[in-house]
Amino acid sequence: MTQPALLAVSDLRTYFYTGAGVARAVDGVSFAIGAGETLGIVGESGCGKSVTALSILRLVQQPGRIEPGSHIMFEGQDLMQLDDAGIRRIRGNRIAMIFQEPMTALNPVFTVGDQIAEVARVHAGASRRAAWDRAVEMLTLVGIPAPAERARQYPHQLSGGMRQRVLIAMALVMSPALVIADEPTTALDVTIQAQILELLGDLQQRLGTSIAMITHDLGVIAEVASRVLVMYGGEVVEEARVETLFTEPHHPYTEGLLHAMPRVGRRQERLTVIPGSVPPPTAWPTGCRFRDRCAYAWERCAREHPPLYQIGVGHVSRCHLADEPERRRTTRVISNAAPVIPAGVPGGAA
Amino acid sequence: MTTSVRQDVLTAPRAPDGTAAFDRAIATSPWRSALGVLARDPSAIVGMCILLVLALTALAAPVVAPYDPRAQPDILALKHLPPSLGHPFGTDYLSRDVLSRIVYGSRVSLSVAFLSVVVAATIGMGYGAIAGYVGGKLDNVMMRVVDALLSIPRVLLLIAVAALWWDKLGLPGLVLLLGLTGWFEVSRLVRALVLSAREDEFVTAARALGATDTRILVHHVLPQVVSPVLVAATLAIGNVIVIEAGLTYLGMGVRPPNASWGSIFNDGMRDVAGAWWVSVSAGAALVITVLAVNLVADGLRQALNARQLPAR
Numbered sequence: 001m002t003q004p005a006l007l008a009v010s011d012l013r014t015y016f017y018t019g020a021g022v023a024r025a026v027d028g029v030s031f032a033i034g035a036g037e038t039l040g041i042v043g044e045s046g047c048g049k050s051v052t053a054l055s056i057l058r059l060v061q062q063p064g065r066i067e068p069g070s071h072i073m074f075e076g077q078d079l080m081q082l083d084d085a086g087i088r089r090i091r092g093n094r095i096a097m098i099f100q101e102p103m104t105a106l107n108p109v110f111t112v113g114d115q116i117a118e119v120a121r122v123h124a125g126a127s128r129r130a131a132w133d134r135a136v137e138m139l140t141l142v143g144i145p146a147p148a149e150r151a152r153q154y155p156h157q158l159s160g161g162m163r164q165r166v167l168i169a170m171a172l173v174m175s176p177a178l179v180i181a182d183e184p185t186t187a188l189d190v191t192i193q194a195q196i197l198e199l200l201g202d203l204q205q206r207l208g209t210s211i212a213m214i215t216h217d218l219g220v221i222a223e224v225a226s227r228v229l230v231m232y233g234g235e236v237v238e239e240a241r242v243e244t245l246f247t248e249p250h251h252p253y254t255e256g257l258l259h260a261m262p263r264v265g266r267r268q269e270r271l272t273v274i275p276g277s278v279p280p281p282t283a284w285p286t287g288c289r290f291r292d293r294c295a296y297a298w299e300r301c302a303r304e305h306p307p308l309y310q311i312g313v314g315h316v317s318r319c320h321l322a323d324e325p326e327r328r329r330t331t332r333v334i335s336n337a338a339p340v341i342p343a344g345v346p347g348g349a350a
Numbered sequence: 351m352t353t354s355v356r357q358d359v360l361t362a363p364r365a366p367d368g369t370a371a372f373d374r375a376i377a378t379s380p381w382r383s384a385l386g387v388l389a390r391d392p393s394a395i396v397g398m399c400i401l402l403v404l405a406l407t408a409l410a411a412p413v414v415a416p417y418d419p420r421a422q423p424d425i426l427a428l429k430h431l432p433p434s435l436g437h438p439f440g441t442d443y444l445s446r447d448v449l450s451r452i453v454y455g456s457r458v459s460l461s462v463a464f465l466s467v468v469v470a471a472t473i474g475m476g477y478g479a480i481a482g483y484v485g486g487k488l489d490n491v492m493m494r495v496v497d498a499l500l501s502i503p504r505v506l507l508l509i510a511v512a513a514l515w516w517d518k519l520g521l522p523g524l525v526l527l528l529g530l531t532g533w534f535e536v537s538r539l540v541r542a543l544v545l546s547a548r549e550d551e552f553v554t555a556a557r558a559l560g561a562t563d564t565r566i567l568v569h570h571v572l573p574q575v576v577s578p579v580l581v582a583a584t585l586a587i588g589n590v591i592v593i594e595a596g597l598t599y600l601g602m603g604v605r606p607p608n609a610s611w612g613s614i615f616n617d618g619m620r621d622v623a624g625a626w627w628v629s630v631s632a633g634a635a636l637v638i639t640v641l642a643v644n645l646v647a648d649g650l651r652q653a654l655n656a657r658q659l660p661a662r
Contacts, residue, residue, distance in 0.1 A: 092559030104551040109573045
């Protein structure tokens with residue numbers, strides 16, 4: 001990136017103080033998003049991607065807390081320093097969020113037009129009439145036919161795909177600089193997924209919005225992102241340009257994710273899975289947090305928490321293999337051929 | 351479904367994601383569809399009809415009642431007359447017409463119950479909403495207070511207060527007293543509902559769009575609370591009618607010259623073996639009303655639940 005980043009998160013730590021101990025859901029995450037860029041954030045459930053998203057807008061609720069020392073620089077100000085009114089002026093206005101569940105992210109007792117109009121009323125102080133017109137305009141923008149009639153309907157009268165379009169419309173009312181999309185296509189079937197991704201890409205081109213696309217679906221990443229952040233155990237474990245990530249993944253976790261992806265045109269009896277599951281955030285393993293599930297792990301991984309090693313230009317990986325690359329050749333467990341870029345699989349494979 | 355709607359279905363364009371434009375023809379608000387369910391529930395309709403008749407009777411008491419409820423035409427000759435054409439429910443120990451007294455008594459019984467439940471529901475909603483929305487320590491303290499208040503038997507508390515301020519307690523005082531002792535459960539219910547509504551994704555979504563706490567509470571949380579509270583309040587009306595009658599029966603509630611069903615019942619107890627019709631009429635009025643209220647509450651519960659599960 002040549003121009004200064006639109007959003008720069010540094011050392012973000014969001015801990016939850018639960019009865020079972022302190023859950024370090026996000027533990028020292030740093031990344032940046034440039035203007036007009038799409039950053040993909042991938043990882044399994046429980047790796048901290050959604051909490052990262054909520055933290056940016058300071059939406060983490062009790063017992064969660066963003067730890068002091070975390071910085072979220074956006075358009076030249078630190079969002080962590082804003083008071084309540086200040087952060088509200090950012091929410092929905094400069095940074096908007098699109099949620100995962102179009103079924104539940106809309107209030108069932110208001111018409112969708114009212115809900116879109118509410119955003120304009122809150123932020124622009126628009127009159128009832130003007131806000132409503134804006135709502136209809138937004139529904140047109142996101143490709144909903146007969147927008148004037150649809151605006152007067154309740155969420156339950158709309159299909160899942162249409163509701164997701166409504167959520168996108170709500171996010172874009174104020175033409176925000178950044179849209180955080182938290183698994184926007186997960187709840188939709190594959191053809192609708194492709195349409196929604198296309199819509200997001202198209203709107204981004206037209207409006208110049210930056211997008212943070214949070215997903216567990218590498219197919220979605222391949223489709224929309226230019227740069228990818230791989231998260232595991234509340235940390236960034238690898239960051240690379242999307243082509244690099246698919247052709248030369250460095251971190252064993254990224255490798256595992258790529259192998260676990262079904263692909264058109266490859267005959268395979270069963271998918272390679274990453275053994276085990278994400279450990280609870282109250283008890284991350286010492287050293288490397290992935291070591292219990294890693295085929296390469298050796299004693300150093302338990303002893304020493306790996307830093308983010310520089311692998312190439314704009315490519316970092318949190319794995320000691322960067323330091324001792326010969327170990328990769330001697331331990332060859334994952335047998336399949338090198339992963340290939342899933343070329344234009346619509347919506348990727350779920 | 352009219353023919354014009356069908357035409358619309360046939361000619362309406364299809365949405366790109368394959369949804370038939372069928373439902374576009376009828377934009378139904380969730381409240382309206384709940385009313386639709388209620389209107390198809392026979393027992394709720396029966397209940398509503400009974401309540402409607404009772405309410406109209408109470409309003410039109412001077413027209414409906416055959417006699418002056420306080421008139422004592424002949425305490426000796428006309429006392430404890432059994433039901434007859436002239437006095438359908440007989441007369442009481444002061445020769446007053448029982449039917450007229452029940453009709454006038456319904457004004458007191460129904461309005462005391464309704465108003466005190468309004469008071470209770472308002473206090474309970476405010477209290478519970480604050481506890482649930484603010485959460486944390488405040489919630490803890492507020493709910494322990496409610497626990498403490500709930501551990502006092504309501505009727506005993508009422509009797510104690512009524513006995514203390516027996517002289518000053520008019521009808522408004524009784525309404526207030528019943529209201530002030532009736533909001534504990536409502537506040538618990540509302541708190542629980544607000545707690546769960548706060549976790550709804552659309553509440554997070556609204557916060558993410560920059561809505562203020564007040565706006566979220568009023569627009570997104572309270573609408574989720576209204577229907578269960580409505581059901582609870584309806585049930586509470588039935589309950590309060592009975593409590594008020596009980597208090598009055600004990601001489602602690604509505605006082606002469608006002609009459610409620612409780613006091614008429616009490617009048618009848620002077621000679622329940624000889625003139626059973628006095629107490630039985632008052633009791634029947636009570637039972638029928640409470641039954642009707644419960645039928646309506648049941649219907650409401652189902653109708654408003656149906657709203658929660660919209661046809662997909």
